[in-house]
C-alpha cells in the first residue's frame with residue numbers, strides 16, 4: 001500500500017497524483033510538472049514512456065530540488 005499522504009518531507013497534504021511509485025499532493029504535483037517542463041520538452045515527453053523505476057529516479061531527483069528550493073508549509077488539514 002502507498003502512503004495516502006504527499007511523499008514530500010514535511011508535507012502532510014493528502015495525495016493527489018502519483019510521482020513514480022509515490023504520491024504527491026496537488027501543489028507538489030504541479031511543482032513536479034513545472035520542474036519537468038523546465039528540464040525541456042524532451043524530458044517531459046520521455047517521462048510518459050518511462051518505467052516506474054525510471055520515474056522514481058526522476059521523482060527522487062525532483063524531491064531533492066524542492067527540499068533545497070522551498071520549505072513546505074507545516075501540516076495542513078485537507
Ligand SMILES: [Zn+2]
Nearest residue numbers: 006011025028
Ligand atoms: Zn505536498
